[in-house]
Each structure stands twice: as structure tokens, then as C-alpha cells.
Amino acid sequence: MHIQKINEGVHALHDTAGLHVGNFKWINGQWKFKAIGYDPSGHVVPGGGPLTDRHNSTFLHLDASVIHAQFFQD
Known part of the structure; x- marks a missing residue:
């Protein structure tokens, strides 16, 4: 799992x-996934993909260990 900063208000999750x-x-003082x-065909599907059930999850901080534990249950 990798979090990549795009700009001050957006980070990509891989x-x-x-x-x-x-x-x-x-958004409104919190990080929203x-x-x-x-x-x-390679077109983007907003709200889709393997983490669709986590869409709109919120975090106060982008903590990689917390995100990994919540999103990528091994």
C-alpha cells in the first residue's frame, strides 16, 4: 500500500x-476517501473498484498503518 501526495488537498491511494x-x-476539516x-476499457468508475465499500470513509490524519488496517485486511 502506498499513499502519494498529489497536492495539498489530494492524496492517491495505491x-x-x-x-x-x-x-x-x-473536505470540511477531514480526509475523505x-x-x-x-x-x-480503462475508464474511471467513481466510487467503484476493490474498495467501493470504503467510499466516503473519513480520517483526521493520513496514517498509513491505520489506513492499511482498515482497508487491507490480510
Whole structure:
């Protein structure tokens, strides 16, 4: 799992295989997760993908260990 800063208000989340699975956006004083999936043609599916059940999860801080524990149950 990897969190990549895009800008001050957006960080991309990549799973353990490197697939882009969503973004964290700073909204109203908290980080909100926005899941992203891709259709067979490669088009973005907002709210889709492997973490669709985590769409709109919120965090006060982007703590990689907390996010990993909540999103990637091994």
C-alpha cells in the first residue's frame, strides 16, 4: 500500500500491487476517501473498484498503518 501526495488537498491511494484504488480529499476539516475503479476499457468508475465499500470513509490524519488496517485486511 502506498499513499502519494498529489497536492495539498489530494492524496492517491495505491494497493499492495500498485493499482490506484482511490483518493483522499481534504473536505470540511477531514480526509475523505473516494474510491476509484476502472472498467474493462480503462475508464474511471467513481466510487467503484476493490474498495467501493470504503467510499466516503473519513480520517483526521493520513496514517498509513491505520489506513492499511482498515482497508487491507490480510
